[in-house]
Amino acid sequence: MVHNIHQQKCYSIDNLIDQSSKSCSNNKRLCPVTHDVSQSIVHCINDLNHRQQRPPPPLIKQIDLFNRQQLHHQQNLSVTPNKSPSNTIRFISSRTITNSNNINNQRGPPDHQNVTTASARYATSRFPFPPYIIRFKSNQVTLNKFKEEVVKPFQVKCVDDDMDILLYVKDSISFASLHDETKWPLKIAGEDYMFPSRPSIPPQLSVIIKNVNVRIDFEEFTNDVKSMIPEVINVIRMKNKFANIIHMVKLELSSVSARQDLLDAKKLMINYISYEITEFLSPAQVLICSKCSGIGHFRKQCSEQDETCKNCAQAFPDLKSHQCSASPVCKHCQGNHLSNSMKCPVIKSFRAELTRKLLSSNTNPTAVTPNNNNNYRFDPLNFPPLPSTQAQLNNPMMSKLDDLIVKINDVKDHLASLTVKHDKFEKFMVEKAKQDSHVSHQIDILTANDQELRKDLLNHHMLLERHENIFIK
Structure with a gap:
């Protein structure tokens, strides 16, 4: 995608691994392509406009069929160099939006959010790999020359200015290959x-x-670790939400085969200690509406009339004229944070439910043969999925979650039994204190009675002495 101060144009590039498309007869026109747009994409960002917000990359997984039809329709249209930027922007946005009538735009109550189809597609359809940014010191390099010397030939027209090229890859093998700087040419x-x-x-x-x-x-x-596994790039100590280190370490590798060997071995021996190796799962991205701060739908599918302030959670007809100075209030849980903050408990529970749904769903849909008939367009969203089988799926992640839930329940039971024992012990101590107080009181009474008896005995002794003296006289 080429961004310039005066114009914006959208270009599709071949897959970096597959064969390249045919050369363009006119470099000023959009390059016609016949490949699958789910392959790798190359974006060219003008350096003068580098500080502006970059548009997000197009979806590449869930709307593969829809993209192919849009691309086929775009090829049939005549493209002129005088095409306005607004038309180009509409074309880009039309690729990222599918059948909006089948997306549930209703939000649930504040304490529960339903996982919508748009949320699942948003979490699984972003580019999984960050782009490589290659900066040139001059403005003489075009994307055509860049791809000829880096991968395979392609044809594209770039603006005559300084630029950054964003190179997106489709798999981890390509990412690992490009991550090694020794494999890049000295000059392009x-x-x-x-x-x-x-x-x-x-x-x-x-x-x-x-x-x-x-x-x-x-x-x-x-x-x-690095001496045993040379492919390890970084060794990172993991931390919890309180910034305290935990008993987990993350290994970042530069080789797909080395990572797969570790996952197959399931353990790593370091200093005569065997450590368990598991797959690292990144958290799912939560779809939050930029208009109403609702969860699970895009801005274009939002049914709210007014925009909602992310700070005070109040709706205003013109949010640009609203100067918010109030303390942050969450729209979902009424907490003292922004409505789109990831620390919101409602958003956290929604992310957990979304992750569970993504793990339990089949992420590899059956391949569909492209239909050349323009009068018919197949959309998988029009057909609801079949109910899952009664037998439990053999999913390692779900098994681990179930084991974790069982262990948490055992801990709860153990804590409950300890609480009962503690209550009994407290009751015993109270009763023991009462008994000790009663015994102490009885001892005091006996002590007083003993003193009285001693006094009476002395009086009787004195009386006996007097009587004896009387008889003697």
Whole structure:
């Protein structure tokens, strides 16, 4: 996608691995393509407009069939260089929106949010890998020359200016290959280039080491891991929401085969200690409406008339004229945070339910043969999924969640029994204190009676002495 101060144009690029498309006869026109748009995409960002907000990349998984039909329809239309930016923007947005009549736009009560189809598609249809940004020192490199020397030939028209090229890949193998800077050419199209930043390692190239003691020498542990597995790039100690370190360590690798070997072995021996290896799962992205701050629908499907302030959770006809100075109030839980904050308990519960739904659903739909008939368009959303079988699916993640729930219930039962014993002990101590007080009172009474008896005995002794003296006289 090429962004310029004066114009915006949308270009589709071939897959970096598959064969390239035919050359364009006119570089000023949009390049016709006949490939699947779910393949890798190359974006070109003008350096003068680099600080502006970049549009999100198009969806690549769930709307594959819809994209192919839109692309086929776009090829049949005559494209002129005088096409306005608004028309281009409408074309881009039309690829990212499917049948809106089948999306549930209703929001549930504040204490419960239903997982909508749009939320599931939003969480699973983003680009899974961050882009590689290649910055050139001159404005002489075009995307055509770039792809000729990096991968395979393609044809595209770029603006004659400084630019950054965003290179998106479709799988972890391509990402790992491009992550190795030694595999890049020294120059591209005879021009020097640089990497202004390195993309973060995606979850598809990461694993988790469990039960790592928090008191070990982490630097020594890191050196041992890297010496045993040279493909390890980073060793990261995981932390909880309170920024406290936990018994988990994340390994970021540069090789898909090395990661798969670790997952197959399911353990790693370091300093004669066997550690369990599991897959690293990134949290699902939650779809939040930018108009009403509702969960589970896009702005264009929002049924609210007024826009909602994310800070005070109040609706206003013109939000731009609203200068909010109130303390943050969440729309969902009335907490002291923004309505789109990820720490909201309602959003957290929605993310957990969304993750559970994504794990339990079949993420590999059956391939559908493209239909060349323009009068008919197949949309899987028009057909509801069949009910799941009664037998439980053999899902490792679900099994782990079930085991975790069982263990949590056992802990709750144990805590309940400890609470009962504690209550009994407290009751026993109260009764014992009462008995001790009663015994102490009885002892005091006996002591007083003993003193009275002593006094009476002395009086009787004195009286006897007097009587004896009388008889003697």
